[in-house]
Amino acid sequence: MEAFDTLVLILASTMRLTVPLLLAALAGLYSERAGVFDIGLEGKMLAGAFAAGATAAVTGSAWAGLGMAVVVAVALSLVHGFASITHRGNQIVSGVAINFVAAGLTALLGQAWFQQGGRTPQVSGDARFSPIVLPFTEEIAAVPILGPVYRSLLSGQNLLTWIAFLAVPLSFYVLYRTRFGLRLRAVGENPAAVDTAGISVTWLRYRAVIICGVLTGLAGTYLAIAQSANFVKDMSAGKGYIALAALIFAKWKPVPVMFACLLFGFLDAVAIRLQGTPVPFIGTVPVQIFQALPYVLTVILLAGFIGTAVPPKAGGVPYTKER
Amino acid sequence: MSRPFGQLPGWADYVLMPVLNLGVAFGISALVVLFIGESPWEALTTMLDGALGRGEGIGYTLFYATNFIFTGLAVSVAFHCGLFNIGGEGQAYIGGLGAALVALAFDQVLPWWLTAPIAILAAASFGAAWALIPAWLQATRxxxxxxxxxxxxxxAAALMVYLLVNVLKVPGAMAPETRTFAAGGQLPKLGWLLELFGLKIGAAPFNVSFLIALVAAFGVWVLIWRTRFGYEIRATGISPSAAIYAGIPYVRLVVVTMLISGGLAGMMALNPVMGDAQRLQVEFVGGAGFVGIAVALMGRSHPLGIVFAAILFGVLYQGGAELAFxxxxxxxxxxxxxxxxxxxxxxxxxxxxRPALVALFARAIPARAG
Known part of the structure; x- marks a missing residue:
């Protein structure tokens, strides 16, 4: 029974750690399926987290924080779009630039406005997205297996967690069952064909990066005012890159993206759990192995040893209309 | 790559546009300073004074510039081949392991001028090794x-933390770092160089790595523009399919180019590890690998441009530290x-x-082309 309780604890922690990865990876999914590579997920998430933390601290409203996070992340997305769609700049360079600007500005403004070493003040109550306790949690808590699972994994999750997991089937529907999704995927594979059909490549790609901005804004909001109670300097801590790895690991498909994020979240949860505690028969496992594992797995996948990851064909290539 | 918006005179392409672009970047930076309620002019003078006002400031500026010359060259060599090496950070980190292992092995037996060449080789080969797998995967898969x-x-970050915490740390010490190298594992400072100009180096860690960086810059220039291999690199960068058609071995070219790039990034570690801290520390690279991207872009991937851009970023780093103070x-x-x-x-x-400039030049010099 003890092993079971530990498992439930690790799974609950997996859920919490997966949410920001999932939102960011889905954000990247829209952008990259439309042919715009985005290594700026990290920066947008960080900027969103700062906007959410700062706005929630000042206004006391989590919703205002959410709104501001989305506005800021979309603004950065539009900068990325302006550089890589309108001016056909290098998408990687633009993404790197956005990561730098976000890392610098959040810490600089955080220090200038709040004087707490780049943090925003702690918030509580309505300024955070609190856990939603589902009905009958206490009534069935005593039921073995079902009770603890219901209490720890389903009940007590906050709104953004629900949004993140509901965004998976929604993204599947949008990308594979709507006209917009078909066109979005087409523009990432063969923009010239889309253009010939009389559909604006530019506008389609801009819509894709805007959706990407909204989702990274949600991811940032989750970090700052759902998972924690304030923004801390560099709090995205490479999650944007892990999300990118998950996106590739999932071969740019929505449902596998969820499983990839759950796997990477699980590795993170296990790493936290195992810190300093020896595993039976193996001894102490260095926590760094778990930190490196998502990246190692992704490289092995890219090497073609776990199936093949075929990126969108026009990814990273700016579209030039025939002249 | 075809010029997307028509031609410009060479000086406009290589001088005017970069200056305009930089001007906008600094203009927006000034707005940020204004936005947080400080004077951009005061900030600028504080920065310039801190970075270039005294010998010590110049020493620090050139110390930072040394890092950026190495990482900028690393990015530019890959750029010439059409590859984007964003891994300078990790390659430099692993390069530091190579340099530190050599310094730890020989610092008590050899003088620095014998340790240094071995350390350069070790740092470069460790950095190159870290670029090998990505290069091979790019070329073949x-x-x-x-x-x-x-x-x-x-x-690399996970590996180095593991090694520093579990293997290389001094037993009983708290900090995850190696022991301090003895004199044989330290690169001497270049106080005499600054004294030629009547400047005092003070506490600045400006050291021999700077000269190694300049030699590396010259070497890259010779490699890219004066050797057959450099020609093959540039041809592949402009059009891989044409290069393959011309019989250039693509896989070998990509792998060797990335090894050179990784080696240059690895050599960056000499400066902070053996020139400054005299021990291997966690996260000693501190983002220099990414700054290399900016430096290579600004220097237009030319070694001379890279040296100037690296010094500009050195001014930013040192000036920024003074500014914060x-x-x-x-x-x-x-x-x-x-x-x-x-x-x-x-x-x-x-x-x-570019479009605006092309239009401007077309109006100013009408119908020159016939």
Whole structure:
């Protein structure tokens, strides 16, 4: 029974750690399926987290924080779009630039406005997205297996967690069952064909990066005012890159993206759990192995040893209309 | 790559546009300073004074510039081949392991001028080794090198923390770092060089690595523009399919180019590890691998341009540190913002002014082409 309780604890922690990865990876999914590579997920998430933390601290409203996070992340997305769609700049360079600007500005403004070493003040109550306790949690808590699972994994999750997991089937529907999704995927594979059909490549790609901005804004909001109670300097801590790895690991498909994020979240949860505690028969496992594992797995996948990851064909290539 | 918006005279392409782009980046930086309620003019003078006002400041500026010359060259060599090596950070980190192992092995037996060449080789080969797998995967399996080198940055970070905490740490000590190298593992400072100009080096860690960096810059120039291999690199960068058609061995070229790039990034470690801290520390690279991208972009991938761009970034780093000291509201993070803006405007938006300039030149010099 003890092993079971530990498992439930690790799974609950997996859920919490997966949410920001999932939102960011889905954000990247829209952008990259439309042919715009985005290594700026990290920066947008960080900027969103700062906007959410700062706005929630000042206004006391989590919703205002959410709104501001989305506005800021979309603004950065539009900068990325302006550089890589309108001016056909290098998408990687633009993404790197956005990561730098976000890392610098959040810490600089955080220090200038709040004087707490780049943090925003702690918030509580309505300024955070609190856990939603589902009905009958206490009534069935005593039921073995079902009770603890219901209490720890389903009940007590906050709104953004629900949004993140509901965004998976929604993204599947949008990308594979709507006209917009078909066109979005087409523009990432063969923009010239889309253009010939009389559909604006530019506008389609801009819509894709805007959706990407909204989702990274949600991811940032989750970090700052759902998972924690304030923004801390560099709090995205490479999650944007892990999300990118998950996106590739999932071969740019929505449902596998969820499983990839759950796997990477699980590795993170296990790493936290195992810190300093020896595993039976193996001894102490260095926590760094778990930190490196998502990246190692992704490289092995890219090497073609776990199936093949075929990126969108026009990814990273700016579209030039025939002249 | 075809010029997307028509031709410009050479000087406009290589001088006017970069200056305009930089101007916008610094203009927006000034707005940021204004926005947090400080005077941009005062910030600028504080920075310049801190970076160039005294011998010690210049020493620090050139110390930082040394890092950026190495990483800038690393990025540029890959650029010439059409590859984007974003893994300079990890390659330099692993390069530091090579340099530190040599210094730890020989610092008590050999003088520094014998340790240094071995350390250079070790740092370069460790850095190159870290670039090998991404290069090989790119060349043979088509895995995107940007993604693999990013992954290798994180793998390097995890590996180095593990090694420093569990293997290389001094037993009983708290800090995850190696022991301090003896004199045989230290690179001497270049106080005499500054004294030629009547300057005092003070506490600045400006050291022999700077000269090694200049030699490396010259070497890269010879390699790219004066050797057959360099020609093959540039041909592949302009058109891989044409290069393959012309009989250039693509796989070998990509792998060797990335090994050179990784080796240059690895050599960056000499400066902070053997020139400054005299021990291997966690996260000693401190983002220099990424600054290399900005430096290579600004220097237009030419070694001379890279040296100047690296010094400019050295001024930013040292000046930024002084700025944070004298005007505490402007923390060191301001440098990161400026870096990001420079990468954005000099890199991703480099062609922003091109259509306007082309139109301007077309009007000023009407119908010259016949």
């Amino acid at each position: 088509g895995s995107h090198i940007v993604i693999t080198t990013i992954m290798f940055n994180f793998i 004298w005007i505490p509201t402007i923390s060191r993070d301001m440098i990161i913002v400026i870096q990001g803006l420079v990468i954005l405007f000099a890199g991703a938006l480099e062609h922003m002014f």
